[in-house]
Amino acid sequence: MVEAGASALECQGLTKRFAGLEAVRDINLQISAGERRAIIGPNGAGKTTLFNLISGEIRVTRGQIKIFGKDITHMPSHRRVYLGLGRTFQITNLFPTLTLLENLLIAAMGLKRMKFSMLRPLSTYPDIHKRAQELLESVGMAGKAKEPVKNLSHGEQRQVEIALALITNPTLVLLDEPTAGLSPGESAMMTGIIQKFDPSITVLIIEHDMDVAYQVADQITVLHQGFIFAEGNQSEISNNPKVQEIYLGEEESC
Amino acid sequence: MEFWVVQSFNGLSYAALLFLLGGGLTLIFGVMRVINIAQGSFFMVGGYVGYSIISLTGNFYLGILIACLALSLIGMIIERFSLRRLAGVNLRNMLATMGIALFLQDSSLLIWGGDPLSISVPNYLSGSVQIGNLYFPALRIFMILEAVLIFIVLMLVERKTRVGAIVRASIDNPETAEGLGIHVPLVRMGVFGLGALITAFGGVTGCAFMSIYPGLDFEMLVFAFVVVILGGMGSIPGAFIGAIIVGLMDNFGKALLPELSYFTVFAPMALMLAIRPMGLFGKG
Amino acid sequence: MLINRLKLQIWVFLPLGAIPLLIVLLPQVLPSYIVILITQSLIYAIAAMSLDLLLGYLGLAALGHMAYFTIGAYVAGILAVRYHFHFGSTLFFSIAISAVAAAALGLLALRARDVYFLMITLSIALCEWGLATRWVSLTGGYNGVVGIPRPDLGLPWMMQDVLPFYYLILILFLICLVFIILLVRSPFGKTLVGIRDSESRMTVLGYNTWLHKYIAYIITASVAGIAGNLYAYYNGYISPDAATLVHCLKLVLMVGLGGPGTIVGPIMGAFIITFLENIVSIYTTRWLMVIAFVYFITAMYTPKGILGLLKGFQWQGKRERIQKWWKQVRLP
Numbered sequence: 001m002v003e004a005g006a007s008a009l010e011c012q013g014l015t016k017r018f019a020g021l022e023a024v025r026d027i028n029l030q031i032s033a034g035e036r037r038a039i040i041g042p043n044g045a046g047k048t049t050l051f052n053l054i055s056g057e058i059r060v061t062r063g064q065i066k067i068f069g070k071d072i073t074h075m076p077s078h079r080r081v082y083l084g085l086g087r088t089f090q091i092t093n094l095f096p097t098l099t100l101l102e103n104l105l106i107a108a109m110g111l112k113r114m115k116f117s118m119l120r121p122l123s124t125y126p127d128i129h130k131r132a133q134e135l136l137e138s139v140g141m142a143g144k145a146k147e148p149v150k151n152l153s154h155g156e157q158r159q160v161e162i163a164l165a166l167i168t169n170p171t172l173v174l175l176d177e178p179t180a181g182l183s184p185g186e187s188a189m190m191t192g193i194i195q196k197f198d199p200s201i202t203v204l205i206i207e208h209d210m211d212v213a214y215q216v217a218d219q220i221t222v223l224h225q226g227f228i229f230a231e232g233n234q235s236e237i238s239n240n241p242k243v244q245e246i247y248l249g250e251e252e253s254c
Numbered sequence: 255m256e257f258w259v260v261q262s263f264n265g266l267s268y269a270a271l272l273f274l275l276g277g278g279l280t281l282i283f284g285v286m287r288v289i290n291i292a293q294g295s296f297f298m299v300g301g302y303v304g305y306s307i308i309s310l311t312g313n314f315y316l317g318i319l320i321a322c323l324a325l326s327l328i329g330m331i332i333e334r335f336s337l338r339r340l341a342g343v344n345l346r347n348m349l350a351t352m353g354i355a356l357f358l359q360d361s362s363l364l365i366w367g368g369d370p371l372s373i374s375v376p377n378y379l380s381g382s383v384q385i386g387n388l389y390f391p392a393l394r395i396f397m398i399l400e401a402v403l404i405f406i407v408l409m410l411v412e413r414k415t416r417v418g419a420i421v422r423a424s425i426d427n428p429e430t431a432e433g434l435g436i437h438v439p440l441v442r443m444g445v446f447g448l449g450a451l452i453t454a455f456g457g458v459t460g461c462a463f464m465s466i467y468p469g470l471d472f473e474m475l476v477f478a479f480v481v482v483i484l485g486g487m488g489s490i491p492g493a494f495i496g497a498i499i500v501g502l503m504d505n506f507g508k509a510l511l512p513e514l515s516y517f518t519v520f521a522p523m524a525l526m527l528a529i530r531p532m533g534l535f536g537k538g
Numbered sequence: 539m540l541i542n543r544l545k546l547q548i549w550v551f552l553p554l555g556a557i558p559l560l561i562v563l564l565p566q567v568l569p570s571y572i573v574i575l576i577t578q579s580l581i582y583a584i585a586a587m588s589l590d591l592l593l594g595y596l597g598l599a600a601l602g603h604m605a606y607f608t609i610g611a612y613v614a615g616i617l618a619v620r621y622h623f624h625f626g627s628t629l630f631f632s633i634a635i636s637a638v639a640a641a642a643l644g645l646l647a648l649r650a651r652d653v654y655f656l657m658i659t660l661s662i663a664l665c666e667w668g669l670a671t672r673w674v675s676l677t678g679g680y681n682g683v684v685g686i687p688r689p690d691l692g693l694p695w696m697m698q699d700v701l702p703f704y705y706l707i708l709i710l711f712l713i714c715l716v717f718i719i720l721l722v723r724s725p726f727g728k729t730l731v732g733i734r735d736s737e738s739r740m741t742v743l744g745y746n747t748w749l750h751k752y753i754a755y756i757i758t759a760s761v762a763g764i765a766g767n768l769y770a771y772y773n774g775y776i777s778p779d780a781a782t783l784v785h786c787l788k789l790v791l792m793v794g795l796g797g798p799g800t801i802v803g804p805i806m807g808a809f810i811i812t813f814l815e816n817i818v819s820i821y822t823t824r825w826l827m828v829i830a831f832v833y834f835i836t837a838m839y840t841p842k843g844i845l846g847l848l849k850g851f852q853w854q855g856k857r858e859r860i861q862k863w864w865k866q867v868r869l870p
Contacts, residue, residue, distance in 0.1 A: 055742055081744035095735035106732045110743035114725050116753075121723040128725075168744060287653070291787070336838055344653060345599050346837045349794055352787050353833030360826040472784060476664060479783075483661055487653065513672060520668040527658050531650045 007069065008033040008172050008202035009054065014063035016049055023049040025226040027063070033171075036203045038217035040210070040237075042246055045223040047206045048090060051174050054204075055087045056080050067172060082111060086170030088161040090177045090206070094149045101145040103160060104132035107167040135163045139193075155186040162193065173197070175205040179212050191215050214238070222246075256388060261509050262502065267394035269501025270401030271463070274456030275474055276481030276493040277404065278449035284488025285425050285445040288337055289344060291351040294475030295358040296450045300325050300457025301466035302366050308373045314462075317373070321458045322451045329450030333443045355471060363468050370467035379462075397459055401497075404452055408490050421445060477504075480523045486536025495534055561708060570700045577704045579812040580711040581768045586792040586804035587718050588761035593790070594799030595722065596754055597734030599652075602659030604786045605643075605666050606636045606759035610766025611776040612670065615683035618770070625689030629767050636763025637756050644755040648748060663781045670778035682777030686770050697771075707768055714761055718801060721757070730754055731799075787833075795836045797843025806844060 011029040015022060024046040031037050039047050052058045054065060056077030064073050067083050095103050105122060108131040109115040122128070136142045139159045144152065149160060158178060165173055178194065179187040191212050197203060207213040213220065220237045222230040224246045230237060237243055279293045300321045308317035332354055340346045374380070379396055382389040412418040423431040424441040432438050460466065460474075481500050485492025500519055507518025526533060565573045585607050592600040610632035617623040617631055647658045670677045677683065688697035695702035721727045732740050733747050740747050770776045779785060792811050797803025814832065819825040840847055 057738065057741075076746070077741045078744050078746045081742060085742075087742050089738075093736055093739045095732055095739065097735055098731065102728070106728055106740075107743050109725055109729070110740075110745055115729055115745070116726055118724045118726045119720050120725075121720070122725050122728055123723075125725065164739070164743070283653075289653070289656070291783070336834070340837065344656060345593070345601070345790060345794065346841070348601070348787065348837075349791055349833050350837035352784075352791075353830045353835075353837065356826055356830035356833065360824060360830065363826075364824075472782070475783065479657075479660070479664065483657055487657070513674070516668040517672050520665045523661055524665050527661055528646055531654050531658060 006033045007031070008035065008067065009204065010064075010066040011050075011054075012064045012066075014050070014053060014065060015061050016046075016053055016058065017061040022061075023226055024053065027223075027226075027228055029221065029228070031202060031204065033068075033202055034200055035219060036217045037205070038213035038220045039204065039206045039223060040208075040213055040220060041223035041229065044225070046226040047223055048176060049226075050223070051087065051176055051204075051206065055085060055174060081168060081170075084169075084171035085174070086165040086168055086172070087174035088165045088176055088178060090180055092154070092157045092161055094157060094160055094164070096148070096150040098149060099146050100141060100149050100152070100160065101132060101136065103149050103164060104135050104167060105129065107164040108132050108135075111168055131167060135167050139163050154181050155183070155189075158182060158186075158190065159193070162190075166197075170201065172202045173204070175203065177206050177208060179207065179209050187212060210238075257509075260388060261505055263390060263394065265502035265505035266498065267391075267397045267463075267501075268505060269497040269499075270397040271456045271460050272477055272481050272500055273401045273494055273497035274404065274452050274459075275478040276485065276497050277408070277490055278451075278453035278456075279478045280482045280485065280488055280490060280493045281408075281452070282446055282449040283482070284490075285421060286333075286337070286442055287344070288340075288347045288351070288446075290446075290449070291348055291475065292332070292355040292358060292471075293449070293453055293478050294471035294473070295355040296325050296329065296453040297457040297460060297474045298466055298468075298471040299328075299358050299362055300454025301461035301470075302362055302371065302457075303454070304458030304461050305366070305371045305373050305466060308458075314373075314376045314379070318455060318458045321454045325454035325457075326447035326451035330443045330447040333446035334439075337446065338439065338442070355475075359468060359471055366466075368468055370465035371461065372465040373458075373461050375462045393459075393463060397463065400455065400459065404455070405490070405494050408452075412490065477519070480519055483523050483533055484526050486533030489533070489535035492533055492535035565701060565704055573700050573704050575813055575816055576809075577700075577707050577772060578816075579809040580707050581765050581772055582789070582792060582812055583805040583808035584711055584714045584768070585762050585765035585789055586796070586808045587714065587801055588758040588765070589789055590793050590798055590801060590804040591718065591721070591730070591754060591758045591761075593793055594797075594804075595727065595734065596730045596751060598751065598755075599656040600647075600659045600755075600758075601656045601790060602661070602663035602786055603758070603762055604789055605659070605663040605781055606640060606762040607766035607769065607789075608663070608666055608670070608776075608778075608781040609636045609639055610763030611770040611780055612677060612683065612766075613763070614767040614770035615686050615776040616676070618686050619683055625691065625771070629764065632763045632767035633760045636766070637760045640756045640759030641752075644752050644759075648751055648755065660783065660786065663786050664783070667778045667781040670781060677778070680778060682775055682779075683770075684775040686774050686776070688774075689771055703772075707772070710764065710768060714764060715801075715805075718761070722801060726750070726753075791833055791836060793843075795832065795840070795843055797845030797847075800843070800845045803843045803845040810844075 007030060009029065009031040011027050014024060014027040016024040027050065039050065041047055049058070053060055056075065060073050064071060066072065067080065067085060070083055072080050072083065095106065105128055108128045112128070114125060136145055141156060141159070149157065152160065158180070162175070162178060175194065179190050182190060187209060194203065194205070194216050203216070205213065205216055214234045219231065219233055221228060222237060222243055229246065230240055230243055232240070275293060275297055278296065279290060282288055282290045282293070303324050304317040304321040307320045308314055336350050337347065340350055375393055379392045382391050383395060412421070420436050421441055423434070424436060424438045428438045457466070477500060481493055481496040484499055485494070485496030499522055503518045503522060507514060511518065565576065585604070589600065589603045592598045592603065613632045613635050614628040617628045643662055647655060647662065650658050670682070671680055688703060689706070691697060697703045697706060729740070729745060729750050732745070733750060737747050766780070769780070788811065792807035793804045794807070795810060796805065796807030811832070815825070815829060818828045822828070
């Protein structure tokens with residue numbers, strides 16, 4: 001349990017350069033434990049790059065990242081998960097050839113030592129199965145356990161994305177456009193799911209859909225061209241004319 | 255001193271053949287992501303076809319021409335009817351091209367028999383050019399010239415012409431290229447045919463320089479792989495440099511350390527893989 | 539769909555159940571020639587299963603996997619002929635040295651991805667071929683190591699005879715088979731499939747994917763080393779031919795033909811190719827053409843091997859089956 005007010009995520013001077021282009025520039029971010037923060041901004045603002053830096057997919061050019069006080073700037077991606085990090089992907093990233101149950105089982109094993117076990121069948125590990133079953137029921141898809149995940153509808157797959165991220169009991173979750181490609185009804189359901197996360201979980205969410213962002217998050221950070229453009233709560237941001245401008249600018253250039 | 259000059263020259267002339275082999279392989283890989291196991295077969299069959307034409311007509315250049323045309327046709331047929339469907343799926347490509355290689359090998363056995371065959375070149379190529387008190391066989395000079403010529407032509411076409419741009423567009427972004435009216439399947443077919451053609455050219459010369467025999471296909475394929483690994487897969491300049499390295503190392507290896515001769519060729523490859531797996535000019 | 543499930547059960551389980559019985563009893567009545575071929579098939583089946591773990595389950599195109607087969611074979615040959623080691627010891631060393639080689643070479647190979655990984659594994663095999671042909675004092679050069687005697691197990695049955703040797707190979711094959719089946723159904727085995735399907739997802743779930751690949755690489759190399767060891771005893775000699783591109787591709791064909799990712803598929807593939815190569819040559823001198831055809835057809839029309847073909851055939855009517863297969867295979 002992390003005390004409220006303690007810092008869940010800290011980024012200092014975070015910069016990422018790709019072949020001469022700075023995708024993310026000098027980002028200073030501070031997110032408290034239990035907070036819900038939305039990262040918004042026009043396309044190309046660097047939102048997913050920021051997530052990739054935090055989760056370790058890509059390496060930092062300059063700057064520092066800390067999770068729950070631990071410096072993870074140079075820590076390999078998979079080790080960060082042990083510190084309580086979880087994430088979903090903007091483009092659904094499941095195990096396509098496997099069944100829903102198998103997806104969850106593999107996710108449940110991620111932090112366990114038994115994942116190296118080679119001679120006992122997986123079916124003899126009841127705790128893993130129990131955990132998978134819990135998540136299965138929480139997304140209401142217990143009947144589809146044996147279904148190959150690629151046969152599920154897009155909305156169901158997005159739910160599985162979230163289930164996989166939650167199965168390791170993370171304390172800091174990065175949600176990358178969880179409602180991408182969902183119908184309004186599905187979006188609303190997804191928003192509801194996110195709102196029901198355990199309050200101790202810190203949530204960082206990238207969203208294009210403003211309604212979802214406002215409903216889920218307490219604080220909003222606006223990114224533009226790789227740096228933090230504005231920060232504040234919902235009313236501050238929605239009433240900020242400059243924020244409207246950068247979005248309008250995006251529309252014009254389309 | 256003379257020893258080094260002569261050996262370097264010999265190494266370079268062998269490198270010329272290797273460039274034609276490796277260049278074809280790398281061209282095909284670069285454009286189509288196909289590892290063409292039949293590349294060595296193109297060399298061998300090119301040599302055989304050249305042999306037949308030259309034996310029939312006595313005309314060296316006609317032999318080259320027909321061999322190049324025949325193999326590029328074969329190449330295009332292969333691409334159109336099989337590889338087209340296996341785009342980018344590497345092991346399946348290799349199985350398919352392996353099947354083609356074996357087919358070509360057995361067909362060659364049927365048509366040309368098992369004895370090594372060799373052709374005689376026009377008189378002006380069978381002598382030597384004298385520089386100082388060193389003699390340089392004309393055929394070897396011819397080989398070097400032909401490789402340099404092909405290299406220059408390929409580089410020019412790739413960099414300076416519309417055709418090169420079209421090919422590059424088809425690789426980098428096939429969908430956009432299609433949208434621009436470029437018939438990508440035709441480009442792929444053409445490139446495969448070109449890769450076959452270059453190697454066939456080398457094969458005919460090879461028939462004069464060494465002899466053509468069953469089993470040459472896989473022997474040369476190994477060299478082609480080493481050239482391409484050294485130079486970087488998909489890079490023509492890389493194949494050029496890689497061929498020079500292999501040609502020289504093979505020649506000097508045979509001259510200086512005959513017991514280790516194959517190893518002098520594989521050692522640079524092993525080193526390259528350890529230090530820079532994508533080769534000298536490869537993107538990785 | 540109960541009828542379909544029943545059909546599947548009969549189709550698959552009856553032959554699967556009968557096969558062990560056949561494998562144990564039939565050789566008593568079959569001609570020696572066939573038993574010898576079955577023996578050879580079993581040896582290749584061990585190698586094919588090991589490659590399947592990398593290729594089918596992990597999704598790593600380890601083209602040069604025969605390199606470890608060759609190491610196992612040379613270790614057996616050299617130790618048996620030159621130092622008169624017994625079978626148990628040569629087997630131990632075949633496994634050990636293959637594993638050590640894989641541990642070293644895996645560090646190199648696993649730095650690369652996709653095509654480059656494929657080329658590196660192939661290059662390793664080629665380098666091995668080069669080394670084997672030139673290091674004559676150790677490996678006997680082109681001729682290799684000859685005169686490898688059959689194992690002397692101190693039993694009343696001589697391994698020089700066809701049947702006893704067959705049963706020895708069969709027992710070792712079954713041990714390997716059981717091991718691999720356990721591995722595939724174990725948590726570790728599942729992680730391999732996870733990595734194949736989405737390595738990035740595995741990483742954010744806490745898996746050190748490189749480590750899993752490395753461990754799998756070493757294990758599969760060791761099993762290939764076992765196959766190589768048996769091959770040396772089976773043939774009585776081992777030459778650099780075992781590490782050629784052609785030989786490497788043959789193993790890939792076995793896996794591809796049978797069906798990658800199934801274990802049973804590669805075993806079938808090993809049997810089919812071994813029998814095809816040996817029996818076709820009796821009927822025609824153009825047997826190479828037939829093999830070429832098999833390579834080609836496997837690549838073009840059976841993306842998931844024969845087993846994949848059979849599985850796909852279960853659930854629909856004839857016309858639909860064929861349409862579905864054609865669609866799958868006819869990439870635009």
